[in-house]
Amino acid sequence: MSGLLRHRVTLGWLVVVALWVAAGLLKPGFAKIGHLRYLLELASITGIVAAGQTLVVIGGGIDLSVAAIITFAAIILPLLTFPFDPSGMGAVAMTLAITTAIGGLNGIGVVLLRVHPLILTLATATILQGALILIAGGSAISTVNPAVTFLGNGALFGLPMTIVTWLVIAAVTLFVLHGTVLGSWLFALGTNDRAARLAGVGAGQAILAVHAASGFCAGLAGLLLLGMNRQGYVGIGEPYLLGSIAAVVLGGTSILGGRGTYLGTIAGSILLVTITALITVVNASPGWRAILFGGLILGLLLISGRERSG
Amino acid sequence: MSNAAPVLAAQGLVKRFFGNPVLKDVSIEIVPGRVHALLGENGAGKSTLVNLLSGVLSPDEGRLLVDGQPCARLTPALARRHGIAVVQQELSLAPHLSVVENVALGAVPTRRGLIDYRRLAVEVGRVLDRLGLDVALDQPVEELPLGRRQLVEIAKALYRQPRVLILDEPTSSLTAHEVQALFKVLAELKREGTALVYISHRMNEIMHLCDWVTVLKDGTRTADRTMDGIDPPALVRLMVGREPGDLFPPFRSTTRDEPALEARALTAPGVGGVDLVVRQGEVLGIGGLLGQGQEELLLALYGALDAQAERLATGGVDRPSRNPADAIGRGLAYVPADRKREAVLLPLSIGFNLTLPGLRRLARRGLRRFAREAEVARELTAKLNVRGGGPERAVQLLSGGNQQKVALARWLPLSPKVLLLNDPTRGVDVDTKREIYLRLKGMAAGGMAVILLSSDALELVHLCDRVLVFRDGRIAADLPHGQASEEAIVAASLGVARQEAA
Numbered sequence: 002m003s004g005l006l007r008h009r010v011t012l013g014w015l016v017v018v019a020l021w022v023a024a025g026l027l028k029p030g031f032a033k034i035g036h037l038r039y040l041l042e043l044a045s046i047t048g049i050v051a052a053g054q055t056l057v058v059i060g061g062g063i064d065l066s067v068a069a070i071i072t073f074a075a076i077i078l079p080l081l082t083f084p085f086d087p088s089g090m091g092a093v094a095m096t097l098a099i100t101t102a103i104g105g106l107n108g109i110g111v112v113l114l115r116v117h118p119l120i121l122t123l124a125t126a127t128i129l130q131g132a133l134i135l136i137a138g139g140s141a142i143s144t145v146n147p148a149v150t151f152l153g154n155g156a157l158f159g160l161p162m163t164i165v166t167w168l169v170i171a172a173v174t175l176f177v178l179h180g181t182v183l184g185s186w187l188f189a190l191g192t193n194d195r196a197a198r199l200a201g202v203g204a205g206q207a208i209l210a211v212h213a214a215s216g217f218c219a220g221l222a223g224l225l226l227l228g229m230n231r232q233g234y235v236g237i238g239e240p241y242l243l244g245s246i247a248a249v250v251l252g253g254t255s256i257l258g259g260r261g262t263y264l265g266t267i268a269g270s271i272l273l274v275t276i277t278a279l280i281t282v283v284n285a286s287p288g289w290r291a292i293l294f295g296g297l298i299l300g301l302l303l304i305s306g307r308e309r310s311g
Numbered sequence: 312m313s314n315a316a317p318v319l320a321a322q323g324l325v326k327r328f329f330g331n332p333v334l335k336d337v338s339i340e341i342v343p344g345r346v347h348a349l350l351g352e353n354g355a356g357k358s359t360l361v362n363l364l365s366g367v368l369s370p371d372e373g374r375l376l377v378d379g380q381p382c383a384r385l386t387p388a389l390a391r392r393h394g395i396a397v398v399q400q401e402l403s404l405a406p407h408l409s410v411v412e413n414v415a416l417g418a419v420p421t422r423r424g425l426i427d428y429r430r431l432a433v434e435v436g437r438v439l440d441r442l443g444l445d446v447a448l449d450q451p452v453e454e455l456p457l458g459r460r461q462l463v464e465i466a467k468a469l470y471r472q473p474r475v476l477i478l479d480e481p482t483s484s485l486t487a488h489e490v491q492a493l494f495k496v497l498a499e500l501k502r503e504g505t506a507l508v509y510i511s512h513r514m515n516e517i518m519h520l521c522d523w524v525t526v527l528k529d530g531t532r533t534a535d536r537t538m539d540g541i542d543p544p545a546l547v548r549l550m551v552g553r554e555p556g557d558l559f560p561p562f563r564s565t566t567r568d569e570p571a572l573e574a575r576a577l578t579a580p581g582v583g584g585v586d587l588v589v590r591q592g593e594v595l596g597i598g599g600l601l602g603q604g605q606e607e608l609l610l611a612l613y614g615a616l617d618a619q620a621e622r623l624a625t626g627g628v629d630r631p632s633r634n635p636a637d638a639i640g641r642g643l644a645y646v647p648a649d650r651k652r653e654a655v656l657l658p659l660s661i662g663f664n665l666t667l668p669g670l671r672r673l674a675r676r677g678l679r680r681f682a683r684e685a686e687v688a689r690e691l692t693a694k695l696n697v698r699g700g701g702p703e704r705a706v707q708l709l710s711g712g713n714q715q716k717v718a719l720a721r722w723l724p725l726s727p728k729v730l731l732l733n734d735p736t737r738g739v740d741v742d743t744k745r746e747i748y749l750r751l752k753g754m755a756a757g758g759m760a761v762i763l764l765s766s767d768a769l770e771l772v773h774l775c776d777r778v779l780v781f782r783d784g785r786i787a788a789d790l791p792h793g794q795a796s797e798e799a800i801v802a803a804s805l806g807v808a809r810q811e812a813a
Contacts, residue, residue, distance in 0.1 A: 181678055198636075
């Protein structure tokens with residue numbers, strides 16, 4: 002069982018390595034350090050969103066509101082610029098607090114209203130999108146927040162801040178999953194909700210916690226995106242809904258819950274970005290590229306993400 | 312008994328799981344018109360043999376013959392086509408589908424590609440009538456009590472008009488009345504020439520019903536003979552390979568004066584106003600026909616069902632528990648009857664399952680302490696004698712009896728004050744039963760209050776200080792040890808006055 006799991010994760014990483022080696026040989030410039038670092042910077046956005054998503058999915062749920070929360074964070078932050086907050090740290094903290102609270106509301110809805118997370122987070126997403134149109138009115142909002150600019154473009158010891166942030170989130174996520182009571186509860190709930198509850202698992206607390214964590218991660222990803230693009234607009238978070246779920250499943254985590262690890266999700270995130278980068282060199286219209294991208298994800302899922310029967 | 316040629320035969324079957332042999336050179340002949348008992352403790356290889364005979368597993372060595380013809384690769388589909396049907400001990404019904412859909416699943420009569428519902432209703436109705444099962448055809452199976460569901464499972468097998476019918480513990484959830492109806496049908500099938508294989512831990516059923524017996528012990532065949540002239544103690548000796556002591560430990564009350572749990576006017580869905588007191592060290596039995604509110608009572612006490620009560624005092628608090636986690640905090644523990652769906656987490660490891668309820672206490676500020684967890688898992692597997700592998704193996708690889716031990720053992724680190732047991736020995740072999748009885752009496756002697764819900768009247772008679780018999784969600788009788796005879800319990804559960812029953 003755990004052997005198989007490790008095997009699936011290893012498989013994801015092997016595909017990444019194989020793809021990088023092949024692309025490096027076939028495409029001049031792919032294997033340059035600068036290009037690889039750029040790929041990882043892009044992957045870190047997906048990877049951070051997928052960190053919260055991994056926690057939710059292993060616990061037996063799903064979060065379809067991540068894209069809307071990313072956009073929400075990227076648009077709300079520029080509006081939170083105040084003279085008494087010259088560093089912009091206050092705005093960052095406030096934005097993260099708000100997105101965490103939105104995630105928490107998702108959790109409360111799932112626990113108290115007993116609505117399936119699929120439908121509840123979809124409803125949250127729709128409400129947020131409506132609110133964004135009212136707030137932003139369809140125009141892009143630029144920011145001059147120094148903290149966000151540093152997050153999106155700065156570096157620490159030569160490493161881009163996006164990657165540094167991802168490393169921190171990855172370490173915390175792995176620790177929560179495999180080293181805490183909460184992590185064990187998630188595996189138990191995802192495996193068999195009723196048996197877990199009868200064994201005294203604090204289901205309400207756990208579900209609330211992972212949805213809040215997912216809101217936090219999506220908010221953080223929104224800030225990084227804003228820092229990289231220097232402006233937020235409606236739709237900025239859109240690619241990361243399918244992206245985060247695909248990264249989770251490509252990494253060998255069961256979409257039905259109870260089985261998986263964030264280590265696989267990391268490989269899945271890098272894989273997605275690499276495929277996107279490789280497809281841009283194909284001389285085809287954007288429509289065909291999208292079809293190719295979807296087809297490739299399906300193909301990879303057949304290798305690593307299929308649910309076992311029975 | 313019958314000289315007919317075997318319809319299904321196995322020769323020299325060997326099956327290994329992860330290198331461990333679970334069946335060693337087992338041969339068996341299934342003959343038309345004969346009821347063939349298959350006996351053995353849990354883990355003796357009965358389920359594996361049934362899975363081989365029905366094509367679910369394929370043997371590592373040996374061969375299967377259908378109608379005398381060697382069958383190179385028997386698959387479940389091929390077995391069905393040969394007329395081999397199995398009634399599983401663990402029910403395999405689709406809970407949201409109706410009775411009729413479940414019975415006919417995969418064998419629906421069609422007309423021009425569409426389901427012929429009229430014919431379906433008639434044919435399924437005929438099978439249900441035969442079993443004396445009085446349920447609405449369109450009722451979802453999940454709404455039926457466990458006993459009825461088991462009959463639907465049997466109806467599903469009969470509907471296919473099998474030539475070989477294998478029944479794995481078919482009566483474990485049935486009432487005495489339902490068992491009688493089933494036995495009548497089995498006798499008819501036997502007369503019609505169906506080959507029957509019957510697996511049960513209930514010796515009186517085996518004695519009453521079976522013509523031939525095959526006994527398995529640790530994966531080898533220790534007997535294959537007619538039932539003529541053999542008695543239950545001899546069969547038990549063949550299963551366990553030693554003289555069976557008394558199944559039940561000698562009765563000794565360890566009841567103390569202090570109450571461990573008091574309830575007054577407790578109501579919940581299915582429970583209508585129950586007063587009860589359990590004292591420390593007491594073993595309180597809960598009996599009655601199936602589905603009379605006994606399970607609901609346990610769930611209500613455990614906070615898994617919404618309950619109201621004038622008084623519900625335990626663990627120093629007087630209110631119904633809000634949820635299981637709350638109940639556990641007050642010193643309650645619950646061992647469910649349906650261990651695969653409600654107790655153990657099948658794909659997860661033995662160690663994980665053993666430490667899950669006590670995880671928060673083993674941890675420090677929410678951080679797991681792996682060394683302590685491993686130590687606890689090791690202690691518990693040793694203490695309850697869990698056989699079948701190290702703590703890192705998945706629970707689903709264990710036999711049913713050992714899974715049940717895990718379901719019980721995982722509560723020990725919490726030292727519960729009140730232990731709620733829901734039919735803890737259902738489908739469990741004789742040896743494990745005895746271990747569970749001793750463990751249960753030992754825990755009571757240590758001051759724990761034990762509430763034992765059992766479908767086996769003998770357990771209530773021999774283990775309990777007091778037996779509450781339930782009828783229609785209420786306590787119909789409160790019988791102290793000594794007065795709680797099998798007859799008295801059955802009489803009270805049927806609502807028959809004692810004198811008439813005697």
